[in-house]
Amino acid sequence: MTKTVMAAMSGGVDSTAVAVLLAEQGYDVTGATLRLHSAGIGETESYSAEDDSRAAARLIGIPHLVFDIQDAFNTSVIKPFADAYLSGLTPNPCVECNKTVKFGVLLQKALELGMDRIATGHYARVEYDDVSGRYLLKKAADTAKDQTYVLYTLSQQQLKHVLFPLGGFKKDEARALITARGLTNAQRKESQDICFIPDGDYGAYLENTLNIHSPPGLFTDLTGRVLGEHKGLIRYTIGQRRGLGISAERPLYVVMKDAATNTVVVGGEENLYSDSMTVGHVNLIAVKELKELARATVKTRYSQKEAPATLTPLEGNRLHIQFDVPQRAVTPGQSAVFYTGDSVLGGGKIISAGNSAKE
RNA sequence: UGGGAUGUAGCCAAGCGGUAAGGCACCAGACUUUGACUCUGGCAUUCGCAGGUUCGAUCCCUGCCAUCCCAG
Numbered sequence: 001m002t003k004t005v006m007a008a009m010s011g012g013v014d015s016t017a018v019a020v021l022l023a024e025q026g027y028d029v030t031g032a033t034l035r036l037h038s039a040g041i042g043e044t045e046s047y048s049a050e051d052d053s054r055a056a057a058r059l060i061g062i063p064h065l066v067f068d069i070q071d072a073f074n075t076s077v078i079k080p081f082a083d084a085y086l087s088g089l090t091p092n093p094c095v096e097c098n099k100t101v102k103f104g105v106l107l108q109k110a111l112e113l114g115m116d117r118i119a120t121g122h123y124a125r126v127e128y129d130d131v132s133g134r135y136l137l138k139k140a141a142d143t144a145k146d147q148t149y150v151l152y153t154l155s156q157q158q159l160k161h162v163l164f165p166l167g168g169f170k171k172d173e174a175r176a177l178i179t180a181r182g183l184t185n186a187q188r189k190e191s192q193d194i195c196f197i198p199d200g201d202y203g204a205y206l207e208n209t210l211n212i213h214s215p216p217g218l219f220t221d222l223t224g225r226v227l228g229e230h231k232g233l234i235r236y237t238i239g240q241r242r243g244l245g246i247s248a249e250r251p252l253y254v255v256m257k258d259a260a261t262n263t264v265v266v267g268g269e270e271n272l273y274s275d276s277m278t279v280g281h282v283n284l285i286a287v288k289e290l291k292e293l294a295r296a297t298v299k300t301r302y303s304q305k306e307a308p309a310t311l312t313p314l315e316g317n318r319l320h321i322q323f324d325v326p327q328r329a330v331t332p333g334q335s336a337v338f339y340t341g342d343s344v345l346g347g348g349k350i351i352s353a354g355n356s357a358k359e
Numbered sequence: 360u361g362g363g364a365u366g367u368a369g370c371c372a373a374g375c376g377g378u379a380a381g382g383c384a385c386c387a388g389a390c391u392u393u394g395a396c397u398c399u400g401g402c403a404u405u406c407g408c409a410g411g412u413u414c415g416a417u418c419c420c421u422g423c424c425a426u427c428c429c430a431g
Contacts, residue, residue, distance in 0.1 A: 094392045150392070194393070202394070239395050247370040247383045253396085272396090303391055329395065 004028040005117045005163060006110035008102060009064070011052025014121025014166055016183055017174040021165045022119060023060050030115065031057040031064040034106060036073040037196045056183055069105050076100040078196065082210050088259035089333025090237040092150070092302070093194055099153035107161055117161045121174075124148045125167035126159050129286075135159035137285050137344040142170040149302050152337045152347030153283050203235045217262035219246060222255070222271065230264045233257055239272055239329025253329075273326035274355050279336045279348035280318045286345045290319070296338040296345050298323070300330050306339055319348060326355070 007019045009031045022029045033053040050066055057064035077097045084091035107118045123140035124147050135156055140146040154162070166174055197205045206212045214232030221227055228246050230236065235243065240254045244266060253272055256265040277300070284290065290313045297306035298321060307327050312320040321336065330353035337347035 090393075090395080092393055097392090147392080197394095235394090237393080237395055241396070242385090243394075245369095245384065247385095249371075249383070251383070301395075302393060304396085331393095331395080334393080334395095 002028045004115040008120045009053035011049045016056045018121045018165045029062045035068040085234040088257045094150045103158045119163035122147045139342040141168045238331040272328045274330040274353035275326040276322045276354040278351045280351045282348035284346035299337045
């Protein structure tokens, strides 16, 4: 029996390589591209996800579908993204998008069409563990490209229907693969930044497109001394240095955002460290539940190194996490992902950071 | 209109006769599914203005202007 799989295609190197691989491995593949936002916002004349994907699918010889899910994307990704900023948090929309759109809406479409699975170009691996009876999410062979950080929200049910064909690949290999097949998608520039804000100016995006206004307020130091005026709370995140426009003896960083007083507190590099944090909305992957203390390495930001820590379960699907060594710029709204070796134990959203040494 | 001090890029600040350090900020690039961090590169033909001395002045002299402090 041939296995049927829906391959998510963005037109880029990775997803195109996935479609090629699956087709050559004998899967019954259907390519699918999501229309997440209206033309003009995310697409420029230089490329089009739909066109590039369709062209690639034709060359590979597989059918290709386009799903217009702008409404779902708006309510599940963009709205929460905006709300988070309004409450002073720093969201990571990619995490939300994977959870509710790619492995939510798209997976559901695939299942409805009678397909067995969905495949994406993420650099990660899924393994079924006979002992625990659970699907494990593991880091990609190319640890430099590993993307498990943005996949920690996946449930067992989702993982069961997911394929990550590039889990054992290196970026260069994926590119070489499709170049060898004559697919021009190999030349596409690496995607980065937030997909629905192509120019990266999210401040302008929030204000102009979403009509969200973040009024100017004050910059102060830790003692409350006023250092200047900021351009709106949403334009800053913990640990940020650039764009403050404050000249001082040494670099200043955002150490705290106070939504209540609309104040951005800045300080020196040494003020950025936290030795503990509380995370909520915890999703566990490798285990069903955490009953006691657990040790793990924890990543608090997409491209930050993991740090050893002790996890303590709290009420309300929350965890208290104590780092062995204080971590820099632990930011509410960002995700924290816990690892045991190369396997994802779970993850959650950072609610607050603490520093027992100072309090 | 008495006395003292200071005027170097957006900010702070070296230089004190030999042809403009450094830091912060800013800009560009690299890195990056977070405009975070980090890294690399750029950033005063010119030293308040006008003269003078000198082969040569930001550094010496004169005047002017500006700012600050002390003026009982």
